[in-house]
Amino acid sequence: RTVLAMQNNYEGPAAGFAMVVPVPVVLQKANVKTLPRELFAKVDQLDAPRLVEYWEQDPCYVPPPAKSVYYDRLESAGAARTKDKADRESGVKVEARFSVGEYDIVILSAKDASGLEAWLQQEKYAIPPGAAPYLRPYVQSGSKFFVAKVDPAKVVFQRGMAKLSPLRFHYDAENFSLPVRLGLMNAKGAQDLIVHILAQNQRYEVTNYPNVAIPTNFDVTDKTKGNFGAFYAALFDETVKRHPKAVVTEYSWDATTCDPCPGPVLDEQDFLTLGADVLGGEQDYHSRSNGGFTITRLHARYTKDSLGEDLYFRAAPPIVGGREMVQEGGKLEQGAHPDQTNNFQGRYSIRHPWTGPIACKNPVRGVWGEPPAGSNVGGTALTRAQPVADTAFARRDLALASFATNVPAGNLLGAAAAAPGPTGASVEPAAESDAGGPGGPPPAPRGCGGCNSGAGSESVLASLLALVTLAVVRQRRKR
Structure with a gap:
């Protein structure tokens, strides 16, 4: 079963808005509902690429003894x-x-x-x-x-000792796909498409286009703080330039956790609102919710001439990356790597090395955190992770090199395969992964797998909640 929720950024009179979405079955009123925009914003904030700011702590700091x-x-x-x-x-x-x-x-x-x-x-x-x-x-x-x-x-003492409402609809189908070509019919410029996929313990990627992980976990200049959207647009455009027609994976993580967190995580009521209530019924959802929902964020930017097929999706093995994990040699992990769990995000850091005195025999360098006590950082310091927003409308006239040097390349994940036919299914993982080794078979998706879809019939269905944000980008006039 697929539950699809769509939110469109539309510019123009309300009477001129139309959305055409092909679906595999006839939908009834009971299959369709509106969702609060705030929930879409919550999801978009949670899995967006993020900017963080760290200060190196005093290398000679010795914690005081615990107080009584x-x-x-x-x-x-x-x-x-x-x-x-x-x-x-x-x-x-x-x-x-x-x-x-x-x-x-x-x-x-x-x-x-x-x-x-x-x-x-x-x-x-x-x-x-x-x-x-x-x-x-x-x-x-x-x-x-x-x-x-x-x-x-x-204790006995002795000796003193915390706009347009999104539409949601659901259906059963053999393929997990997103029909996007119809939206290109009257497109005059580029379109930004962001797809958020929620599935139990499972990451997803596209089948019929190359998949690439966004470059992550490198330091940027202090200038990025006031131009994060422009920086990320430059990074995204460079990634797609190096990997034409690729769909970019920006996030893959358990939807109930984050680190660092740009805002609140999703809770049980959010999952039910987004569609878990129709994955066998609310009671059934509670009985089988021992496995968490993984949220995958995919980002594509295309024109009417660059996209030839709808997007088809498949299950993919877990990846990690974008964490404050120090590897051998003292360097942070970079890129996406295969692992047992999904912990991948686009994360970029502004770092302020310690500039005070170092007057101890064994200083400990490279401990990062909040501004040291007594430091004067002004009111511009980032007190929490800053998520990128509205990348489709960000400035695109600033060079990537003005924000960072030695930007790593994004690494390929799954290769493109032919789009499945009208009756073909495509929810199998990629046979090989360029993230560092063979993809291997991922764990079977939890949820509605093997559940009854009709009287006397059984089918293996991936329980999927897909949220789509489509932004039509109008070409700006040159000044």
Whole structure:
């Protein structure tokens, strides 16, 4: 079963708008509904390429000894009143809270390692600065966190010791495809197409065009902060120039986590609104939701003369990349690489090396985080990851070299194959992957696989939620 939601950026009078989308079956009113624009914006923000800003921490910093638990009794009531807001902003959720003996225990889930570190510090847990890199692998794997502190009241002291509404419709079909050619009939310029695919534990790519991962995980100049859209447009255009007709993979990650997070992640209600409610019914969704939804973001830019076929999709093996993972030799990982889980994103960093004194015998360099205490960074510092927005309408007159040097090339993922015929299915993974080794068979998609689609008949269906954003780009007049 495919659930397709579409949002169009349209310029012109409302009476002149028309959307024509081929579907494989006759749709009834029950198959169609509108969605809130805010949810589309939430998805687009979550999987968009992102800009981050880091400062190198004091290489000679030595964390102070943990304070006595006695001081926990001195916390102000005002701090408690701001706790819920801080929890939401940090991406930390308290799953459970209870006491055992003299211990106050919380069970946490976290969406972002830096947010978890900030929450723990705000809640007065004695953790050393720079803990995020150590917490990160556990956050990415979906671990929960058992955290305890002592209630001083229960301790015997001795010696003082948190526009146009999108349309959604669903149908059953053998092929997973997106009909885009009709939209090119009256196109006067380029079109930007962004496809967000949600499937249980499964990444997707196109079958009939080359697939390439966006270059990721390299440093950019401070100029990028005020021109992130222009920088990313230049990077995207250069990637497509090197790989003509390629569809670019910009993101592949569990939709309930992110690191760094540009905004909130998707929750159960979001999945139901986007279409999980029709993947066998809401009750069935709850019974089989032991596997998380992976969100894949694909980006194509084309004209009426450059696109010859509709887009067909297939399952693809997991990839990782764009993380603060230091490899042998002290360099960050670059490009997309095969792995057991999907953790790939377009991420670009502005870094400020330590400029203060280094007066210790064994300085520790390369620890990055928030501005050091006492530093004067002004009001332009990025306090969270900044997602790129409206790339279709970004300036395209700034050179990529003005933002970064030694930009790595995007690496090919799956090669193009012939588009399937009217009755052919194409949800098999690529036989080979240029991301560093053979693709191999991915795990079977969870969801409606093997479910009954009619009385007495069974079919293997990938449960897919596809969100499409189409922006028609009008050519700008030269000044």
